Amino acid sequence: MLTIENLLSIADAYKKATGLVSDRTVSHRVFRDSKKLSSLREGSDITLRRFTEAIDWFANNWPDGAECPAELSGLPTSRAS
Numbered sequence: 001m002l003t004i005e006n007l008l009s010i011a012d013a014y015k016k017a018t019g020l021v022s023d024r025t026v027s028h029r030v031f032r033d034s035k036k037l038s039s040l041r042e043g044s045d046i047t048l049r050r051f052t053e054a055i056d057w058f059a060n061n062w063p064d065g066a067e068c069p070a071e072l073s074g075l076p077t078s079r080a081s
Contacts, residue, residue, distance in 0.1 A: 008037070010071055014026060018066075030057045031050065055072070
């Protein structure tokens with residue numbers, strides 16, 4: 001079972017893989033809300049729907065050639081048809 005800590009770890013790995021340094025940029029790409037990742041780091045909560053959508057976003061938008069985190073390996077990509 002994935003947790004918020006896993007989601008934050010995935011976001012950190014995405015930043016490293018893309019060379020981004022700002023949570024705000026990643027947060028905007030994933031949630032269309034530049035403050036969501038920061039609020040999660042501060043202990044805020046997230047709905048199951050937003051969590052699942054975020055995991056899906058990372059699975060579908062992981063940079064080609066970058067090592068994928070263990071939390072994402074094995075997940076289907078492009079779930080929406």
